[in-house]
Amino acid sequence: MSVLLEMRGITKEFPGVKALDRVNLTVSEGEILALVGENGAGKSTLMKVLSGVYPAGTYDGEIHYDSQLADFAGITDSEALGIIIIHQELALVPLLSIAENIFLGNECARAGVINFREMERRTVGLLEKVGLSEAPGTLIDSLGVGKQQLVEIAKALSKDVRLLILDEPTAALSETDSQALLDLMLELKEQGVTQIIISHKLNEVRRVADKIVVLRDGATVSAMDAGEEDISEHRIVRDMVGRDMAQRYPARERRAGDLLMEVDGWNVFHPLYPDRQVIHDVSLSVRAGEVVGIAGLMGAGRTEFAMSLFGRSYGQRISGSVSMHGQPVDVSTISRAIDAGLAYVTEDRKALGLVLDETIERNITLSNLPEVARGQILNEAEETRVAEDYRRALNIRTPSVFQHVVNLSGGNQQKVVLSKWLFAKPEVLILDEPTRGIDVGAKFEIYGIINDLSEQGKGVIVISSEMPELLGICDRIYVMNEGAFVGELAAAEASQERIMSLIVTH
Amino acid sequence: MEATQGTQTQKQATGIGAYLVRHLREYGLLFALIAVMAFFQIITDGTLLRPVNVTNLLLQNSYIVIMALGMLIVIVSGHIDLSVGSVMGFIGALSAVLIIELDLPVYLAMAVCIAAGALIGAAQGYWVAYWGIPSFIVTLAGMLVFRGASLWLLEGQSLGPFPREFQVIANGFVADPFPAAIGEALAGLFGVARVNVLALMTGVGASVIIVWLELKKRAQNQFYGMQVEPAAFFWGRLAIVAVALIFILFKLATFRGLPNVLLTMGVLTLIYAFFTERTVTGRRIYALGGNVKAAKLSGVKTERLTFLAFVNMGVLAAIAGMVFAARLNSATPKAGFALELDVIAAVFIGGASMSGGVGKIIGAVVGAFLMGVLNNGMSIMGIGIDYQQVIKGLVLLAAVIFDVYNKSKRT
Helix, strand or coil: CCEEEEEEEEEEEECCEEEEEEEEEEEECCCEEEEECCCCCCHHHHHHHHHCCCCCCCCEEEEEECCEECCCCCHHHHHHCCEEEECCCCCCCCCCEHHHHHCCCCCCEECCEECHHHHHHHHHHHHHHHCCCCCCCCEHHHCCHHHHHHHHHHHHHHCCCCEEEEECCCCCCCHHHHHHHHHHHHHHHHCCCEEEEECCCHHHHHHHCCEEEEEECCEEEEEEECCCCCCCHHHHHHHHHCCCCCCCCCCCCCCCCCEEEEEEEEEEECCCCCCCEEEEEEEEEEECCCEEEEECCCCCCHHHHHHHHCCCCCCEEEEEEEEECCEECCCCCHHHHHHCCEEEECCCHHHHHCCCCCEHHHHHHHHHHHHHEECCEECHHHHHHHHHHHHHHHCCCCCCCCCEHHHCCHHHHHHHHHHHHHHCCCCEEEEECCCCCCCHHHHHHHHHHHHHHHHCCCEEEEECCCHHHHHHHCCEEEEEECCEEEEEEEHHHCCHHHHHHHHHCC | CHHHHHHHHHHHHHCHHHHHHHCHHHHHHHHHHHHHHHHHHHHCCCCCCCHHHHHHHHHHHHHHHHHHHHHHHHHHCCCCCCCHHHHHHHHHHHHHHHHHHCCCCHHHHHHHHHHHHHHHHHHHHHHHHHHCCCHHHHHHHHHHHHHHHHHHHHCCCCECCCCHHHHHHHHCECCCCCCHHHHHHHHHHHCCCCCCHHHHHHHHHHHHHHHHHHHHHHHHHHHCCCCCCCHHHHHHHHHHHHHHHHHHHHHHHCCCCCEHHHHHHHHHHHHHHHHHHHEHHHHHHHHHHHCHHHHHHCCCCHHHHHHHHHHHHHHHHHHHHHHHHHHHCCECCCCCCCHHHHHHHHHHHCCCCCCCCCCCHHHHHHHHHHHHHHHHHHHHHCCCHHHHHHHHHHHHHHHHHHHHHHHHHHC
């Protein structure tokens, strides 16, 4: 196979930081290369160099594309040669149709007048290629994230893509959608589209990649050939974090004390359609020191259940009872739920968990300001002390607690959200996808925090789409499907197969 | 990555020049005000800082400053209030009707006016907070409604004059409690006709308090290992602020002393600065503006706070309306016309962000005075109202561009 892309000695410096340090990358025509590494390892920066977001001259090193020296002045130059990036945050216009989105900026038009029939005809062809059976006139708004991802790929195909770069394409996708996407990647490979995938999910990487390149601290650590070498996840992880991580999950003693919280007969209806029941008769219990998991596919209703429980922040016509230590408690508003000892750590930390343009300190104290105030008047010294305590306890990597959280990496942002809820002094914490989009090292630390909480006798409910994670950290797992609990497994008897079979047989 | 970012920040902080660059916005505003004042002082041959003009400057801008306090909170909470000019005019008209036509006692009428302002704020805030109707629309409607309502109240006519005891809220001066002998002695010392000792003492006292508070804060920050500004900056900034304060109040002292309005304005500014920076509710308003969903999920009662922000705005618009009417000594249907734009401009020049969550009371006040000095200086120079508008518009645009540029450079 001939070489399509060769990046040689790419060095990119930001003021005071060397983001990339003499990185070499070679991609052969028609292969799928996986780029893995911790957050901040330089993957996205490398791809930005490649696509011309950082124009030639702002970095050192050479890019050879199709045996030509390429110096892109901008993203249009790279797109003209068929290099197309699909970013993690999809760049689609929600209120335009599929066809309009695919040809956005590239409309089939004569003298500025759009030829809709031609556009739709070509859209149908493209959608067929990516296996999406939707009408070209459908609004993006009405599609799920999985289908939107496919539209992005169709858009890339419309531009005669030769090198397709997918940045964390499955981060927001359910298991089935992820599998479908990976299948599509393999199919595109058959058609000769060279691809680079950036991913945290090692099982996916192993499934599709011909070559795996590990970046760490802006440098290439290893390049593995999937065909020749025996690539274990263990080895990739070791290369990524730079140390041998004997275990992905810290050891913990299982302990379960007295009954802490009990939810009985919980029913919730859709916030917009009062007839549609979203949660059906869910009952759950958590003991002191127990880590309880809720497994399920995307859309199973786990987040909806958790948010409806937490001060009715989702849904309407909610019924059911909640008790703490055997006493019924009122969780009808968020402040009452907090007072009752509940905390909910959202799955969407940027949109729902953090005030991004505020300091770490102010984010941490937000859920419990009266604790650092006398009456109405804030004690700023006390506030700083509290924030410093959490920074140390949770190992938030930052020069000071006065940094704005927007500047932190995903793992550290998650620790700030956790700190905020620990400071609210809850008895039961609901953690919704606590490790989504954060790197392996930070995940390990989050698991450690969960263990600490359990040791302190708190109840922890973990919602996660990663089954190995639930199996690794939970004492007991509820399985949820279509808004109802379809099974309950003790850690000892649980396995991925058993969870899956509970889901599919209901 | 995080670690390298850390060292980077610390490295940047070492140079004084680098520090200035990073805090350009905060100092920039202060320097801009001083530069503009110096410019007009020279170009108007010293008219700008004549005691009578300094007094006028404060009186002319008092109602803008008062409303800017409320507007800052509304804008920080992520909203806007376009109705304040109309509400101000309406309350002025209401006060005239109550006092002049209905012969209500002045203090009762003032209480009624403030209550009316709160009610107007509540009526608008209700739709914004509990119904989620965009504040732009609700207050645009309010702007039209209350513009019409003032016309209706006044039947298209001006109404005046007000009794003396109402006029003093805008045109009165605080009586000097110090013996006249001290004033005369000081007047002789400085070589001026007279000196109002209270005004001078206020300037000195305020400067001392500011220096003391800043020192305390700096010591506390150092104690907690927070980054503090370089000593040269700290003292330089304090010196400028203290000298400017004493200078302005000295000017006032040699005219008629401390205007009542300055006292109202000063006290309100202090209260609101404290409220926004040091109280639980104030902090929650910033969180609400920064990310309403995250604030709500953290147990902040976001609807209620939004509602209260508008109620507060209504109250301040009412106070401003009375000050304005008292100053003109009549209520006119035109009062407050397009004034909301000056108020909003002041807040944005002061560094608040359109998207909410960012902004300071002191910034809004300085922003208001910057606009005020521009107005005043250009009027003294005899520049036409046409050019004045153009220049003010460009200043607003420049300030916001500067903000955006600064922010993009940092990330």
